[in-house]
Amino acid sequence: MALKSSPSDQDFICCLDSVHDLLTLRHSLSLLLSQGWMDMAKARYSMGLSRISQPLFSLKPHSASARILVSFTDDGAESSSQLTLVKLDARERNSHSTSYSHTSEEKPGHELEQKQKPTRSKAVPTDWSQDEDAAYRQLMGGVDDSDSDSEASVSYQAVELTTPIRWFGALVSPHLQSAQTSFDSALEILVKMANAQREALDAHNRVTQQNDAPDS
């Protein structure tokens, strides 16, 4: 005789699985961050304390190259969102920012919205799947959305993209580049953690509601 699990059991198991994923990811994150801090300390030792410090952070307007794409299920509720990390490569950023600034000089105003299909330069990878391409176009403002989204994409492209490692000098220690790699990987882990955390909380809320509901 097959045992059937009740919905509350399934939610409970889902919560346990999400918590397990979360703890595993946390362990990975701790290792990556420790490696990153160690490399940064080595870079400071070789380059000098003042060469890697907060006063060198650029306060010129610039846009983040590591962003989060928030996608919702059909009901559109924030609690059912899925987060995806999207990164722009430095060569892609520079080529695309050049093409957009050229367009804005020629035809300002609402016609800019028409021109926001990203031009495929040599730096853009050509082996993307259809979903990745759609996500990238939306990130660069190429998808026709509501007016407010178009205005937001125009302001986003008006802000320059930058390469943060250049803030610390033209020639930097290889340890600083290793630290950058560690924190890059840590970012990917963090996005997975955010999704696992949301799933655990959702399952926890469902179990709590079922426990609190009066027996019928």
Next chain:
Amino acid sequence: MAGVAVQASSRGSSLIAIIADEDTVTGFLLAGVGNVDLRRKTNYLVVDNKTTVKQIEDSFKEFTTREDVAIVLISQYIANMIRFMIDSYSKPLPAILEIPSKDHPYDPSQDSILSRVKHMFSSDPAGPSDRK
């Protein structure tokens, strides 16, 4: 760029905000998280020994109310300074993630989210507010 999936509706790209010590913020800025808008407003706060709790509270409030922020990273030792705000935060977005810092290793018993879920498994009726 692997594993990117766009469903029927999406909010567009969002930022990651950080409230952490200088080394952690530097590392994540190197990873490309830093954003400075035209009004010179940043998506990060570097916490040092001169930063007041009020500044941390204001930054947390600002980042969690911004429409363009999807994740807020906060070092756990800084989260402990504003624990009451974090425990009372219940919105799904932006997601709050507590991370370890260089000088303060991560303690799962102090994590706001884990303590909520742990309460579900334990027979102790006390909630997260009773954490020491």
